[in-house]
Structures are given as structure tokens and as C-alpha cells.
Amino acid sequence: AAGVIQSPRHLIKEKRETATLKCYPIPRHDTVYWYQQGPGQDPQFLISFYEKMQSDKGSIPDRFSAQQFSDYHSELNMSSLELGDSALYFCASAQRWRKNTGELFFGEGSRLTVL
């Protein structure tokens, strides 16, 4: 079965640079979520999209932006990178109104290292 695809898997950037992460949800999933997981931390919700519209916003810095495109893939853009942005970034997808599961399906994550 198709899973959530994230790219790149690893990314190394310098401080003040820009990075873009991509997420391709499971086909027919209409909702995408972005999470940030620092070393030894639990995942923190950043932002979500439903049917290409921003649905909810969590602890996403103003330096970050995201969008969902017509093909439902999503991109997380991070600018003016700081050392503290080094983390594992997860994308997850779901069918929002499938109330019989409530489950989110996660990608393998993109590990960002800021030097």
C-alpha cells in the first residue's frame, strides 16, 4: 500500500539559509499535518491543511511557511534557519472525516541539521 512520502530524507544547511521539505500524502487523503521532533522530544504540531486550505496552526515559527498544492502534496519552507531548527520533521496524512479511525499516517521524516 502507498505510504506518505517525504523528501529529502536528510538535509544539511548553514545558519540563515533556507530549506524546503516536501510531503506526498497517501492517495485520497485530504489532510496533511506537519510535526517537528527535536532530539529526545515528542513531536510538536506545526500546521495542517485540509483540501489545500490551512486548517490549523500550532507552534510554527513565523520564519516557516507551508502550503498544500492542487495535487495535495505539501511543502514546508523554512527561512533564516537557526541551530534550534535542527530536528526531525514529520509529515502525516489522513482522511479528515473518516471518524471510524482518527488515525494519522506518518512519513519516515526529514532530518534537518543546521550548522
Next chain:
Amino acid sequence: AQTVTQSQPEMSVQEAETVTLSCTYDTSESDYYLFWYKQPPSRQMILVIRQEAYKQQNATENRFSVNFQKAAKSFSLKISDSQLGDAAMYFCAYNSGGGADGLTFGKGTHLIIQP
């Protein structure tokens, strides 16, 4: 806001024995979902088991079962016949069911399996 608490940062169990991971949560909603996700060193979040709040029967998936106490807002995970492959971080997670907010995670429990 919902909160999820895992009070055991680390647990250790002998192979083939049984271990229980604790989770409590706080919510004012009556309809919601609870999950246990496993994150092995390979890092992808994998669903272990889910529980719908409206169901009184505790969910079971092979060696994994939960003890869901709605009134006490408790959701513990029991792993029977522990195997080396069970070693991972285990996150308890809450979903309000509407889908917009995604999952709220606990801090995680690091499960060590002693051979």
C-alpha cells in the same frame, strides 16, 4: 486544550515478559480517539493500537492490549511476551476526532528489552 501525560520516561523488561506503559490524558470532550504509536530507531511513527472513546471494550492487537478507563482518563498499553523488536519509543496520543488538530502526543516512554 488537551494534554497527554506519560509518567515513565523509560521502562525495561526481560524478553518474553509482560510490561505495561502508562498514559493519562485530560479533555473535556466525550468523543475522541486514543492511540499508541511506536517509534523504533528507524524513526518512522508506526501505529500500534487505537481506541475509540465511545467503545467500552478494550482494544487488542495480537500481543498488544490497552486498559482504557474513560472516567479516570487513563489509557495504558500492555505488551505481552515482549520481543527484542519491541524496543522503541512509545508515544501515547490523543485525537479529538474532528481531524483538524491532528494528534497531541505524550512525552514518550523509552522501552528497553533485556535479552
